[in-house]
Every structure is written in C-alpha cells, then in structure tokens.
Amino acid sequence: MKSTKKIWVRSIMGAAAAAALVGSVWAQQGPVKIGLLATLEGPFAAGGADGMRGAELAVKQRNATVAGRRIDIIKGSSDAQPDVAVNAVRKLVEQDKVDIMVGPLSGGEGIAVKDYSKTQPNITFINGGSGAQATTLVSTSPNFFRFNTEGAQWMVGLGTAALAKGYKRTMIIAEDYSFPYSQVQGFMAEYCRMGGKVPQKAWVPLGGKDYSSVIAKIPKDVDALLVILGGADAVNFLNQYEAAGGDKPIMGGSITVSQDVLNYRGKRRDSLVGTLSAGPYADSYNGAEWQAFVADYQKNYPVSAGGYPSPSLFAYVYYVNMKAALDGLAAVNGDLSGGQAKYREALSKLVLKTPNGDVRLDANRQAIGTTFVTEVVKDAQGNLSTKVNSKVDNVAQSLGMSAADFKIGSRDVPACP
Amino acid sequence: MPGVGVCAVSAAQWRRAMKSGGGTLGTTLPHRALALPTEPDPYADSNAPGWLKFLWRNLSPRHVFIGLFLLVFPFIATPFFTFQVATQSLVLGMVALSLSFLAGFGGMVSLAQMTVAGIAGYALAVLGHSSSPEISLAWVWWVAVPFAIVIAVACAALIGWLSVRTEGIYTIMITLAIGVAFYYLVLQNYSIFNGFQGLRELKPPTVFGVYWRDPLPFYFLCLFWALASYFLVRYIVSAPFGIALQGIRDNPRRMEALGFNVVAHRVAAYTLSGLIAAMAGILLAWYNALMSPGSVGAGWQINILVIAVLGGVGHPIGAFIGAIIFVLLQTFAVDMIDRERFNLVIGSVFLAIVLFSPDGLLGLWAKLRLRFGANQAITSTTRRQA
Numbered sequence: 050m051k052s053t054k055k056i057w058v059r060s061i062m063g064a065a066a067a068a069a070l071v072g073s074v075w076a077q078q079g080p081v082k083i084g085l086l087a088t089l090e091g092p093f094a095a096g097g098a099d100g101m102r103g104a105e106l107a108v109k110q111r112n113a114t115v116a117g118r119r120i121d122i123i124k125g126s127s128d129a130q131p132d133v134a135v136n137a138v139r140k141l142v143e144q145d146k147v148d149i150m151v152g153p154l155s156g157g158e159g160i161a162v163k164d165y166s167k168t169q170p171n172i173t174f175i176n177g178g179s180g181a182q183a184t185t186l187v188s189t190s191p192n193f194f195r196f197n198t199e200g201a202q203w204m205v206g207l208g209t210a211a212l213a214k215g216y217k218r219t220m221i222i223a224e225d226y227s228f229p230y231s232q233v234q235g236f237m238a239e240y241c242r243m244g245g246k247v248p249q250k251a252w253v254p255l256g257g258k259d260y261s262s263v264i265a266k267i268p269k270d271v272d273a274l275l276v277i278l279g280g281a282d283a284v285n286f287l288n289q290y291e292a293a294g295g296d297k298p299i300m301g302g303s304i305t306v307s308q309d310v311l312n313y314r315g316k317r318r319d320s321l322v323g324t325l326s327a328g329p330y331a332d333s334y335n336g337a338e339w340q341a342f343v344a345d346y347q348k349n350y351p352v353s354a355g356g357y358p359s360p361s362l363f364a365y366v367y368y369v370n371m372k373a374a375l376d377g378l379a380a381v382n383g384d385l386s387g388g389q390a391k392y393r394e395a396l397s398k399l400v401l402k403t404p405n406g407d408v409r410l411d412a413n414r415q416a417i418g419t420t421f422v423t424e425v426v427k428d429a430q431g432n433l434s435t436k437v438n439s440k441v442d443n444v445a446q447s448l449g450m451s452a453a454d455f456k457i458g459s460r461d462v463p464a465c466p
Numbered sequence: 467m468p469g470v471g472v473c474a475v476s477a478a479q480w481r482r483a484m485k486s487g488g489g490t491l492g493t494t495l496p497h498r499a500l501a502l503p504t505e506p507d508p509y510a511d512s513n514a515p516g517w518l519k520f521l522w523r524n525l526s527p528r529h530v531f532i533g534l535f536l537l538v539f540p541f542i543a544t545p546f547f548t549f550q551v552a553t554q555s556l557v558l559g560m561v562a563l564s565l566s567f568l569a570g571f572g573g574m575v576s577l578a579q580m581t582v583a584g585i586a587g588y589a590l591a592v593l594g595h596s597s598s599p600e601i602s603l604a605w606v607w608w609v610a611v612p613f614a615i616v617i618a619v620a621c622a623a624l625i626g627w628l629s630v631r632t633e634g635i636y637t638i639m640i641t642l643a644i645g646v647a648f649y650y651l652v653l654q655n656y657s658i659f660n661g662f663q664g665l666r667e668l669k670p671p672t673v674f675g676v677y678w679r680d681p682l683p684f685y686f687l688c689l690f691w692a693l694a695s696y697f698l699v700r701y702i703v704s705a706p707f708g709i710a711l712q713g714i715r716d717n718p719r720r721m722e723a724l725g726f727n728v729v730a731h732r733v734a735a736y737t738l739s740g741l742i743a744a745m746a747g748i749l750l751a752w753y754n755a756l757m758s759p760g761s762v763g764a765g766w767q768i769n770i771l772v773i774a775v776l777g778g779v780g781h782p783i784g785a786f787i788g789a790i791i792f793v794l795l796q797t798f799a800v801d802m803i804d805r806e807r808f809n810l811v812i813g814s815v816f817l818a819i820v821l822f823s824p825d826g827l828l829g830l831w832a833k834l835r836l837r838f839g840a841n842q843a844i845t846s847t848t849r850r851q852a
Contacts, residue, residue, distance in 0.1 A: 090809065126800060126808070130760030131664070136550060140797055143546035157663055161756060164666065188597075225654070226662035254654060255662065460656070 080119035081383065083108075083374060084141030086152025086162075087177060087367065091128030092256075096363040097154050100178050102350050103364030104151060107371035109349065115375050116383030123147055129154065131161035138162050142172055148385055149374050150174045154363065156181030156200075156227045166190045171388040173396070175374050178366045182231045182457050185415035185446065192389075194396050194414045196373040196403075197366040198329050200228050201448060201458060203303040204235030206422040206441040207327040208243060211300060214325070216273035218246045222263055222286065223277035223302070225252040225460075232277050232302045234458025236327075238448045241465035248466050255279070260286045264293045277302030291315050303328035304362065306425065311433040321433060324425040329366065330405055331421040331437045332359050342368070342404035369403050376401060406442060417445045540685045549681040551793055556688040557753055559789035560695050560746035562773040563782060564739035567699050570780025571708060572735040573715035577767045578625050578641035579743045581648045584762030586618035586747030588652065591665035591757045598660055607671040615744045622740020623733060630732040645767045653759040664758030668751045679752060688749050692786065695742040699782045702738065711735055776819055778826025787827055791815075 085104050088097035101124065113120045123145050125137040134153045141147050150172060153162055159179025166174040167190045176184070176195035180203070185195055211219065219240070223229035229252075237247055248271065251263045263286075267274065274297050278286055283305045299321070306326040330339070343359055350356025357364070373396065378385075380395040401408040401416075408418040419442050423435040447455050456462050540548040565579045594610035596602040605613070629640045652659040659665070670678035670687075678687055702708045711731055713721045718728050751757050760766075773792045777784025795815060799808040823830035 124800070128760075131666075131756055131758055132754040132761055135754065136554075136797070137800075139546065139550055143544070143550070144797075157758065160663075160666065164755065 080121045081115065081149065081378060081385065082121045082123060082145065082147040083371075084123050084125060084138070084145065084147035084150040084152070085177075085371075086125040086127060086134065086137055086141065086150070086154075087363075088129045088154045088158075089126035091130070093129050093154055093363075096178070096361060097126070098355070099357060099361045100154055100363035100367035102346070102356060103360060103366070103368035104177070104371040106346060106349055106364075107368050107375060110345070110372075111375055111379075115378045118378075118383040120375070125152070127153060127158060129158060131157045134158035135161050135165050138165060142169055148172065148389070149378075151367070151371050151374055152177035154178040156184075159184045163190050163193045164188075166193045173374075173389050173393055175370050175396075177370055178363045180231065181227050182234075182446070183227070185413040186457060189413050191414075192393060194373070194393075194410065196370045196401055196408055196410070196416045198408075198416050198418045198420065198444060199446065200231030200303070201235035201238070202416075202418070202444045202446060203328045203420055204232050205239060205327070205420045205444045205448060206439055207236050207300065207325060208238075208240030208245060210325050210327075210422045210424075210438055211240060211273065212243055212245055214273075214298070214323075216245070216298065216300075218248060218271045219273050219275050219300070220267055220271045221247055221250040221275045221277070222260075223250070223252060223275075224255045224257075224279065224282065226255060229277045229302065230458040230460065233275075234463060235448065236275060237463045237465065238450065241463060246465055250460070252460055253278075253282075255282075257282060258285060260289045261293070264290055264295060267295070267297070271297065273298045273300055275300045275302070276305055279304055283307075287321075288315060296320070299324050301326035306423070306435065307361075311425065311435075318433070319427070321425050322427050325422060325438065326435075327420055327422045328362065329418065329420060330362065331423045331435060333423075333434060333436050334405065334421060334440075335437075336405065338402070338406075339404040365404070369401070369408070372403070373399060373401050373408075411445060413446070415446050417443055420444045536689060540682050545681040548685050551790075551797060553681070553685050553688050553753060555786065555789040555793045556685075556692040557746050557749045558770070558773055558793065559786035560692050560749070561743050561770050562777070562785035562789055563692075563695055563699060564742040564746070565770055566774045566777070566779050566782060566785045567703075567742070568735060568739045569774065571703050571715060572711050572732060574630070574732065574735070575638050575771070576625070576629065576641040576736070576739075577638055577771060578622075578629075578645045578648075579739065580766045580770050581641075581645040581762055582618050582622045582625070582740045582743040583747030583750055584648065584652075584757070585621050586614050586744035587668075587751035587757045587761070588659060588665070589614035589617045590748055590751050591668050592658060594668070596668055597666040601658065601660055601665065611748055614748060615741070618744035618747060619737055619740045622743065623737040626733045626736020626740070630729055630736070642764070642767065645762070646764055649759055649763050652762065659759075662759060664756055664761075666756040668755050668757065670752040679755070684752070688753075691745050691749065695745065696782055696786070698742070703782075707731070707734070772816060776816065776826055778823075778828035781826070781828045784826050784828045791827070 085101065087100040087104075088094060089101075090097075105122070108120055108122060111120070123141060125141050127134040127137045138150060138152070142150060150162075150166075153159060154177050156179050159176060159181050160183055162174065162179075163184050166172070170192060172192065174190070174193045176193070176197060178197070180197070180199040182199055182201055184193070184199075221233055221236075223233055233250065241247070248268060249266065251266060253260065253263060276283060276286060276299055283301070287299075301324055303326065306324060311321075332343075342365075346356065346360045346364065347358075352358055360368070377392055377396040377399055380399065381391045385392055397410055397414060399410070403418070405421075406419045408416045411417055419440060421440050422438040424438040425433055426436045427433055539552060543552070561579050561583050564582075565576060568579075569575045590610055592601060593603050593605050593613055594607060595604050603610075625641065625644055628644070629637050632640055652664070653662060655661065670684070672678070676683045678684055703712070710721065710726055713724075714726065714728050714731055722728050750761070754761065769792070773788040774785055775788070776791055777786065777788030795812045799811040802808065803811050819827060819830070823833065825832070
C-alpha cells in the first residue's frame, strides 16, 4: 500500500514538473484563453444568453483557431449588478488566468469592470454589450476597448428624421438611469441644434407598471413622444396610453421597438406604423454582410434551439466585440508577449469589418461606427416590421461637438425647453 | 429541559430569599444560581500574569492550529483566493454573525442586517471620497468611518426599536420591509445616493505607507475586525447581558416578571449587532469599491440569512463557516455544471444542508461526532454556559 502511494505521489509530482517545463516552452503556441462575461441571471438573462451566442458565433467563424493557436472560451455570469460583475471578472482573470476578457453586458457593470481593468495592466479588456457613455470618457483605462457604439451614438439621425416628419416639439418619457440618459442626449444634441424643442422630460423608474401620472402630464401642444423604455415597460405604456385616449405619434429608443412591441395587439397597433427609432443595427438592412451575418446566426442558433428569429442587439454587439478580439489577435499573429503591448497597439489601429460597415476606434478606444434610423411598416399580411429610414456613418462619441462643449448626458443635460 | 431547570432553581431561590427576609433577590440573579460548580483553578497559586493563565485555561490545540492557519493562509494562497474568497467570506461572515447573534441568542430573525451594513457603506461613500464629488463631502477617513458607523448603529437601534414590537414571522416581515424600503430609497434618490448607479471608487486609505486594498493588508484588516466581532459576540453571550437576552429569547414574560426590561434588552441587542454589521458594511464598501442599490437589495438580505442558516444559527463561528461555503459556491459553481444552470448547484447544496441538518453545518458535525465519535459526555453546544 505504502509503496504504491509513494509511486503515485512521485509520478504526479514528476508529471507536474514536466508540465511546468513544457508549459513554459510552449506557452506561445498554447491556447489563448478568452473570458466571456454576460448576464445569465437577473433582468437581462435572455439578452445575456443571446450575447453569448453572438460571441460564440464569432469564435465559430474562425473554427476556434487564430494564427495556429486554439481559442478557449471560459464563461462567467453576472446579474447586471456591478459588484457581481467585478467578482466574476476577477475570478476569470486571476483564477482562470484568461489572456483577454470580453464583457460585460450592462452600463453600470461596464464602468465597474473598466475601473477594475486598471489594476490588471497586462490583460486586455474588451467590452461586451455595455453602453454607458462614461466608460470611455471619464478616467479612461488604457487597456479597456469598446468596439460597439454606445447609447448616445445609437440615437444620431433620429432628430433629423423627426423634424423631417414635422415633429417640432417632443416630450420624452424615459427610464431613470444612465443608458436612457445617453439615449436622450444622442437624440437631443441633434434635435435641439436643428431647432426642435423638448418642453418636458419624464423620468420613470425602471420596471414601473403605472404610467397614468406621466400620461396625465403630456402637454397638448407637443407633436410627438419619444419613449425610451425597455420591452415590457414599453408595452405597458402603450396599453395605458391607448386606454387614456392618447393619439400622439411615438418615437422609440434603441431597445424600445423590439419584437414584443411589434407584436402588440391593441387598437393602436395601426398607429404604430411610422414609428421612428434608431440603433446600431436594423433587422431589415439589406447590406450583404449583414444578411450573411443574420443567415449564419439563424443557421447556428435556429429558433428550435433557443435562438431568436433574428439576432438581438446583444448578439450583435457581443459578436462585434469578440470579432475584434480575434481579428486583433490575427493581426499580431497570436503574439501576446510583452504584457500584450503589441496586441493592444494592433487593436487601437484595427479597422474592424462588421456586418454594418467598418468600425474604427478613437483616442479613448471607443468605436466610431454606423447608426440606423428605422421606421415601423406594415407588410401585406398585416405584420409589423421595421425598415431602414436612413443610415448615418462614422458616428463618433462626441456627437459632432468639440471636446469643450461636450457634456455627458444626465437628467438635465442637454435641455432645450 | 433547561426551562424546567431555571424554573426549579429560581423557585428555590425565591424561597430562600423569602426566608432571609428579602432584599437579596437582586443580587442572586437566576443565571448566577445556574452556574455550574467550577473546578478548582490549577494555576491559582502560580504567579504568571493573568492573561497568560486565561489563555492557558481556554486555548486548545484546535484554536492554535486555526489561528496559525489564518495567519499563514494569505502567504500560501494566490492573491485571488486571499482577496475574493477569504476576504469576502470574512466580511459576509461578519454580517451573518450579527444576524446569528440576534437570531440565535435573542430569538429575533432580522433581515435588515444587510441594510445596516449598506447604510454604513453609503454613509462612508457620502461622507468620504467617491467618484461623485458633487455628492461626497470628502472628509478624511478617520472622521468619515466613525461617523458612518455611528449613523448605521443609530439606524440599527431605530430598526430594532420598531421591530421588537413584533414576534416571529412578523419580525421577519417588518425587517424585510425596512430593507426593501431602503433599497428603493437608494435606487430612486439621486441627490444623496446617486440612484441606480450608486457611488464608485470607494478606496480604503493609505496608512503607515500601506495601501489597505491590496489583498494582503486588506485580508489582515478584515481578519482583525472579524476576530474582534467574533470574540465580542462570544464574550457578550456569556456576560450577564447575554444570559438575560437568552432568557428573554426563551421566555420573555418570565424575564419581565423577574424585573428585566425586555424591550430595552432587545433594542440593545439590535444596536450591538448593528455595530458588527456596520463595521462589515465599511469593509464591504472597500471590498467592492462601490455602493450600488444591488448590494442592499432583497437578494442580499436573504443571502445573509442563508449564510447564517448554513453555518448554524446560534454558533458564532457558524456564520463564518457558512460564508466560506457560500462564497466558494458563488465563485466556483459556474465551473461545475453547464454555465446557464449553476444556480441549481447552489440551491441544491443549500437545500441539502438545511434538509439533513436544521442546525446547519455545525449541527451536522455535532451529529456525526455523536454517532461515530468515541464515547463522550454529551454536552449541548447551543446551551453551553460560560
């Protein structure tokens, strides 16, 4: 008994030593570990799962190999709370020893992970789906990259389209946290500059059920409402607005006009036709790369296997960010030595081919990309879908303002009553 | 059974007091009469200092071993284990300890302990430095920290004062309600608590040239305060106040009849547990480097109860054991099973522990020792006196 045990211990120790030796020699050719964080719990669990699909699709398209090195994905989960996200990232970076970190999904998490990334200067962090403006504007981190455009950039073009429809005065109804602030700023920066007026903004709590007090406050003299509410909240609002006899045209934020809104069955259904909204992608965009991306998504994640009929916003942005991580790795031929300095250099200079055109980074490592303005249309069968109204290329985070004029959006910034 | 004992002894006391002409009842409290006859002190005539004799009497090899392990641990473990697993366990263990003290020795299950910790954390963020200079008052840490603790302890006393009027399930409900109310307050208030985004960049100070958020110093900082609160609870439960509190837990009406102020004792217990929770709250804010509504939400209120129950309510050390299990599961369950389903593992483990041992892990340990251990005197761990 005893001698077998000894042999066991010795052979294990020998194997460990050998592995350590081989490991140091082959480290350069070993697999690249990429940590992938999305919200698999909490309010964005469905979106987080689709984000994971998007990121996996980017890996699959390269057969999980870049420059001869295998790509290992290690997943982590959070529940959209910043402290949970940082704990999950810390585990991936310090315990699982990932080389590159992709994630997280929501705005508050993004800022917290950006703060954490400063303590790990040798690891490269690439955003997942988070769209808070401040992440790449205030106390930026040299190793945090974001290849998706954020909340304010997603609304560029909507102001012009609204004025073209004759909406000169707009009331805003939005949820009370950072992402809608950014969205409102993206809209108002352009809308106010071109002469539009926003006499009133109503900030409602996230997950609110009762909008009667807001509906009662809607002034008679506004031409349209800009509604920036998430899925279920948007449907609740539409129901109550209809019940109250409201008839103003509606515009939506980037996450407002989703499938559950398009499947809305109320009497106002027909009045949804013509609803404008804006975002980083459009389901019905007929660009060849976009169509190819959608087809690839549908092939890999059919509805029967839990996928969506068409990739969601999160699938798209996670795909873009993961693709950037892999393209950057290909650009340096898999070389992550020297604290990943070369890799980060390559990422900064990368011109990323996305399904919606080229994306470049600005000096704060924030994407400059394309925004779509879409309009709800009714097809021959009576189903509602969206079509592209206009497309704006090269949207930068400063929204066309100079650095001195630009202020991060908040409840009161900007204002044009 | 102990209830019967108390009854018999106090009746005898009562008779004796009556015979001797009264007046002595105040000095012969029931717990004094209950104290077991102590063995003669073998070191009575040695002239070693008192603290050494105390240590020698009370320390067992187990204590020395655990103490050494705690000291050596951060030097052999990776910084990740030191910071994320050990430190987080210590801090959450402190919050659970405050609940364990209230529930196990006072019979009051309060779900608002995380709220008290959150109040301390938020108070620190508002009084000290944070990423929102327009909110934070930027006081130096040695002013901000005591003030934050005082505020949280005052709130704990207030919460106690409100909830001692209720019993059992109603205490749970009212403290849950207070906790949820605080969650919505910080979620929707922007002028003080910065709403959904909370306050970030809460860093411990650099003192004596040490940056206290580095894994090693932060571990020892948390270890020190965790041990301090552990021994505080150990001391309190065997001090006259703690004995009276346990009496109130077992039979408040009798204690009232004996002349104890039940409400005052209970509020004092809330205040004391609030002190422990407040210290943990400060450490938690530094650990996360941020305070956001999510850290004081209903999920965390329940998690603290889960931690306390896992270890075994009523055992001060159980809170820390429960916290270690909880943190390990939270961190590593994701590696054990399909990533989308890891909460299932956490839930099953909790369920199994509670199902097989209502007294938590420590109860399980005691049961196993009873069944498989050598013959030994059966001592009740829950009712052990000083």
